[in-house]
Amino acid sequence: MTRAPGKTARLNRLFNPKDGRAVCVAADHGWMSDVTPNVMELRRILELVVRGGADGILISFGTAVRHGHLLRGKDSPAMLIRADWMNMPRLGASNVSNVLPVVNFKKMATSRARDALHMGASAITIYYFIGYGDEFEALNIEQAADFAKECRKVGLPLIIEPMAVGGMVTGVNIAEILIASGRIAAEIGADALKIPYTGDVKTFKELVDQAGVPVLVLGGAKSDVPRDALELVDEALRAGASGTVFGRNVTKAKDPQKMVADICALVHGGKTIAEILGEHRAVGQRLKPVPAQCIGCQLCEVACVRAHTPGYGQTRARLRVETPSLGEELKPHRPVVCTLCGQCADACATGALTIAPEARLVLQRSLCSQCGACVDACPFHLIFVEDGYPVVCDLCDGDPECVKWCKRGAIVLTEWKRRVRHVHAE
Numbered sequence: 001m002t003r004a005p006g007k008t009a010r011l012n013r014l015f016n017p018k019d020g021r022a023v024c025v026a027a028d029h030g031w032m033s034d035v036t037p038n039v040m041e042l043r044r045i046l047e048l049v050v051r052g053g054a055d056g057i058l059i060s061f062g063t064a065v066r067h068g069h070l071l072r073g074k075d076s077p078a079m080l081i082r083a084d085w086m087n088m089p090r091l092g093a094s095n096v097s098n099v100l101p102v103v104n105f106k107k108m109a110t111s112r113a114r115d116a117l118h119m120g121a122s123a124i125t126i127y128y129f130i131g132y133g134d135e136f137e138a139l140n141i142e143q144a145a146d147f148a149k150e151c152r153k154v155g156l157p158l159i160i161e162p163m164a165v166g167g168m169v170t171g172v173n174i175a176e177i178l179i180a181s182g183r184i185a186a187e188i189g190a191d192a193l194k195i196p197y198t199g200d201v202k203t204f205k206e207l208v209d210q211a212g213v214p215v216l217v218l219g220g221a222k223s224d225v226p227r228d229a230l231e232l233v234d235e236a237l238r239a240g241a242s243g244t245v246f247g248r249n250v251t252k253a254k255d256p257q258k259m260v261a262d263i264c265a266l267v268h269g270g271k272t273i274a275e276i277l278g279e280h281r282a283v284g285q286r287l288k289p290v291p292a293q294c295i296g297c298q299l300c301e302v303a304c305v306r307a308h309t310p311g312y313g314q315t316r317a318r319l320r321v322e323t324p325s326l327g328e329e330l331k332p333h334r335p336v337v338c339t340l341c342g343q344c345a346d347a348c349a350t351g352a353l354t355i356a357p358e359a360r361l362v363l364q365r366s367l368c369s370q371c372g373a374c375v376d377a378c379p380f381h382l383i384f385v386e387d388g389y390p391v392v393c394d395l396c397d398g399d400p401e402c403v404k405w406c407k408r409g410a411i412v413l414t415e416w417k418r419r420v421r422h423v424h425a426e
């Protein structure tokens with residue numbers, strides 16, 4: 001079946017005609033999850049996102065009623081409407097503050113394609129849950145297919161967001177399940193996907209290739225370091241993604257307008273992360289976690305302690321492995337490592353803590369006033385104090401034991417570039 005002209009026209013409004021890509025922002029969190037400043041100040045944030053140059057903004061129906069006028073100008077972003085609702089974030093799998101005693105996981109349709117068209121939407125977005133392997137999953141596919149049918153009738157593009165959450169999903173098979181979910185969503189009738197990053201370029205490329213429709217990568221949990229978010233975008237683009245639908249990494253950023261503009265510079269402007277962040281020439285290597293590969297064995301912690309402080313327990317490791325707790329099926333195991341973001345060194349008023357030219361943190365005890373500012377500044381909470389002085393990751397003098405011991409490749413070395421200025425102080 002050829003695509004309805006209405007769909008083509010609306011997709012053209014969303015995807016930049018010059019490069020076929022789109023930078024979208026998800027601002028539909030309030031009615032499902034957290035009541036945080038990004039929800040309470042939605043109008044202000046939407047205005048900033050529009051100014052940042054987003055191509056599309058995903059909002060709930062109620063927000064479309066209240067703030068839809070912001071998206072009606074000739075050059076304003078396309079309006080995407082969330083057409084379903086689910087209570088999963090209230091199970092504790094997200095950063096919600098209003099957790100309710102939810103027993104069953106539920107999802108329901110909240111708007112129809114015609115309602116969204118009436119509001120001026122260029123597309124609707126719905127969830128597709130995978131990993132249950134039961135009648136709920138079957139029901140969900142039926143519901144998604146109904147949306148697809150309605151959208152075909154009225155010429156409205158359908159963006160499906162696969163969520164790998166059921167009991168069959170583990171940290172090890174998540175990439176495989178996401179690849180399958182993208183393919184199935186496209187078969188159901190999605191015109192585009194909004195989907196999490198699989199964790200590496202190779203598996204995400206497989207996802208993009210198998211889906212055969214434009215793939216927009218989502219940002220996931222808020223990252224403390226904007227560079228991490230930009231790296232995710234960069235990797236997804238290299239895998240063939242058609243753009244982004246970032247939520248909290250934009251709406252909770254200190255400067256949402258700047259964050260959107262930076263993502264646009266990557267997606268549309270052909271800029272490199274180094275150019276955007278004002279970095280220059282690579283001078284060494286730093287650690288990088290690859291959560292999709294982590295199985296939570298904690299060998300890296302053991303290796304770190306063994307290399308530095310024999311006799312101590314794993315609490316003395318200069319990295320840690322976060323394991324998902326009950327109700328956090330969405331999250332893979334996650335190595336948290338020093339990425340040489342430099343925030344600790346920036347916070348050190350005496351110059352005791354610096355990043356040495358060969359790319360590693362160095363503490364000069366004679367200069368250290370033991371104020372603890374570096375401990376507070378580390379966004380990953382990796383710096384601990386021993387004998388009054390901070391202990392930081394020293395990259396094992398350039399040959400990190402954690403990288404050597406992790407046979408899964410869940411911690412790797414990547415290029416580190418010296419910053420010449422901080423564009424985003426978070």
Ligand code: SF4
Nearest residue numbers: 348368369371372374
């Ligand atoms: S504790 Fe020492 S290294 Fe850390 S910020 Fe204070 S002076 Fe700098």
